Amino acid sequence: MAEKIKENWKYLLINGKSKTLEVKDSEFDKGKLTNLTDIRPFNKNDSEGKEISPTVELANKEKRKVYTTFFQKPFKNLVLLTGAGSSMDVKGLSMNQLWDESEKEFKSEKVDGLNNIIEAVKFPNEKKDKKDIEALLSQIEGFVRFSDDIEVDSKDGRKKLSKLKELLFKLIQEKCTIPTPSNDAFPHKVLLEKVLQRKLTSPRVKIFTLNYDLLFEDAATAVNAIVIDGFSYTFPRTFSGRYFDYDIVQREGSKLKEEDNFVQRVFHLHKLHGSINWERIEETGSVVINEKPKKALMVYPREAKYEDSYEQPFFEMMARFQRNLRLNDDTLLVCIGYSFNDKHINAAIEEALNQNPGFRLAIIDPGFDNDAASKSLKTIKETALQTERILMVSETFTDFANYFPEIKTYENTQQVTINLKNE
Template sequence: MPDQPIAPVPLAPQYKGQQAYRRPGEIQWLALTEDAYRLLYKTDEYDDGAKDRVRSHRSAVNELLSGALQYSNLGFFAGSGTSLGEAKGPSMWQLWAAAMCTDDSGAALTDAAAKVCERVRYEERKDPNIEHFLSQCDAYLAFSQDVEVQAFIVEVKAKILTLCSSFLQEGASDISAYRHLLQKLARRRVRDPRLKVFTTNYDMCFETAASNLGIMVVDGFSYTRRRRFDGRHFTYDVVRRDADKHEFVEGIFHLHKLHGSVSWERQDNDIFEAQAPHPERACLIYPAKGKYQQAFIQPHLELLSRFLDFLRQPNTCLIVSGFGFNDDHLSEPIFSAIQSNPSLKLILTDHCCIQHMHNEGSHGSSIYWRKFAELAAKGFDIHFIGGSFANIVDMIPALRAVSPAEQLANAIKRIGAA
């Protein structure tokens, strides 16, 4: 039997959650809070000069994010880290422990899990990943008709569906950060392309937040009674029509759930929205680490294609939050895009950002953090911000829609100043 899993131990845990900013071309972190100032600069003093420095650093981040909102193509990429914290969503480690282990600590695999791991040759125990395990099971089943492995996959999917749904249904979660994010980002100029939200999360946090705000979501599904996925719906928009004119409705955004959803069910060749999908038909996508075989199956083909197309567009900014860059099929396109698209701005945020940057591929940190750091040191437009998802949302300035009268007044002022 393979060695039992152990929980990953982070390096330099004191830096976890610290709010700091690192500019392109620089190696020094700029503290954004008093705690970060004391830790990063190794001092107990926090006088007026220190307060001014922190305020200056926060102002720089505010200016960075304010400028990002002005990009015509704006995207927000949400990894599993956005569902942690106040939202109380399950982490990848918790999904692994609940589906594979005898208790929540993840100290030991169940007999059934150990048997399947041995059969499909999944040997990762130091930093196991439930999606990578399932993808290995799929690869195994492609060549072996194993009823036991197939039945175990259905059991694991059932537990994932429950864990990724129940935390919202129980009402214990706080998704205010999601609401504030959508309130701030979705109020862009309607003549610009719609805000694009990409997420690897299975949960319904974005949909729930949008529903609470009364914001319409374009998610690739039809607006019929039985909603069916069709990528053409991403090309549609919503307008407000009067007798003699029409205008785009404010606040609408596009949601691309790159790894599927707890509300998606596969029926033959179609994907439908379902209140409680059957685990055997649940549309949860888990591409193998370092492989791309599932990238050519709908709806992943459509969603991934739109993500890749977004990265190639001119005047584009992508804000990444809570994504560990452990999925090669998503990390590599981002890494390639920042080198080939000269107008792409990349803002990477995470509550363990400082740790990731200095772990250099060890202790569960992806090697892509080091790769991005090396590009940033060469002057590529890559910014790093440490802090939780809620911290980052708080730093994003609120856009205020300018009325036609205000636009006219501003134009007159510019003409007068000329």
Template structure:
């Protein structure tokens, strides 16, 4: 059996493949299992013993080669969606936020009386696949033209619940953010002459900040380094150096954090954004651009953060690894789709615990049309790779930069230079 056959397995179409660890290369429609459980699901008992082990090792080697090569890109970014805070961190999903803020309890998701009245007023009618951010943006749009105390008060109540749900889980002793620590340990320790690792996230929570604090890693997040930390995009251009008597050098491990949808620690005071340990729900800076509209994209801090994300996507020699993002935000999904088609040096590695379902079970509940669009581009040879697996699974797959020897770096560089040559 040749290597290409060893890396391919029959394409699954059933939901039981959700969460299984597997890898799919550009230009291919089949998946390569990366775990024994995935191997049994894909192939059953038709292969066993030494042959199964050989094929699994070949699949893992191919995936490892992909990730080792990705870490060598001069511009490296990691994008964490809401799926990254599920599992061990025990963070709330978007569906949980909707149920807790809008519903009376139970799996049916029946709206409370007040929530129903407000939905009717702001004309939010989505019930099959509701989105709490889309609802909030509808409320803001309504209040921009109508002075309605009931809607305004309910909006503050919803924000208060979101603040609690996105903050309290980190204080739960069962909460485990070790995957975040391991990710930063692996990715932030880049060569100091390369651009800093850029972490983008749509999550409101403080997982990355907490993990960085536990590791003693410095974060450049757009806020000043003074008392009363104030947001100013110019701080993303700052860096940290170690000054000796006769020389200076960049401090290792520093990374940039771009919280594209705001944070539970941000409070708007007039035209400024400040960091706060307990922000007022009426002034908390949670950003939720309206579905199909972009009015919030033109105010700070979203304007600054979105601009920097778009600029990152256009840079040469860029790799973006995405985990737990469902592509339900058009204002982010569309630029990524455009960038992979216009930037020939952009590599995308898309990972999700339901990745296999997203790509092959089109039309199932909650699936975005963008998954099919990325799949179609990958089938045409665009540099888009898919990994099915949870955030923790993906972090475990990422090799440590310190484990890449100079000889391996040279070998990888020579191999990349030889791509496309006779």
């Protein structure tokens, strides 16, 4: 008997038992659906009873119809979390691409500098094959701390591992500096314009990002919005958590003399892993904004990033993230391009799902149904099939920004329990 061929179905959208969309024998190119043989569920007959052949356009239309309805439901607090996937839409680099750039930077005709580092710190081959730049930086730090800060041949002569690590950090800083895109290719601007149309009586939109770039700041300038980012409005702009409690109100000419008259187009921006224009002043320990810092204050990709998150200003940013997810009066968290590989971020989201009945979660990720997705993302997928509190959509950031609808306010729904198994 011939072996039965397993049907290859992939999820395009998950939102509870009754609201899912799958495509058969599907193909994707950079996250975009390019080919399919079937859609389910799907009525294959038109109003006249004629059979309709499923197409990519039809699958995307059905998908966007479902998530448009989801985002048009009422909610009070809107929180966005963006990861590397959002910046990659505008020429940001993935971790694998940062590895490739490091190979180029440390290589000459005679010396393969990155490979020399790998051999010196005894970096495992399986992690090398995965191009795990985070694991490599962690291995370098551990080797220097517990073994020896030895010298290694590099393209510019022999250098200590600690110096080569700093050069890797500098390279990451440079490669995460992304020029402002043109208006017709700037999804951050498109999405910001839409979410800032909320009623002024609603709480301010809170944006948390794990990226170092200035794309949200550039988008704010493009739409004439005001950013409350935790820094003073005096110069030099200096960080203090109390500035997140400030707001912008209009006093002159207000019709409501006894009440706050909030200014439009204001949002909060929290950069959980720092920024390419943050700098710590060694003499005072204060953190300021500097367009050309000698050493940018960033949580670089390595295991010690979890320790870094307990230092200021990162601790303040993380505390604000947790606080916003605990608001038990209709909160929606929209995760865009986040891989669910950061334990401290996952823990906050897990707690909100388990403890906050007024919390909803939406995940926008063109690769959420890939076999290579993180264990935590796979756990969420299993839970999303059981509850309409979680929405998962296979969509690029650019397309999501273009199709994101005008929004209203959310209602509460059923409670679920989730346990994210961190890798």
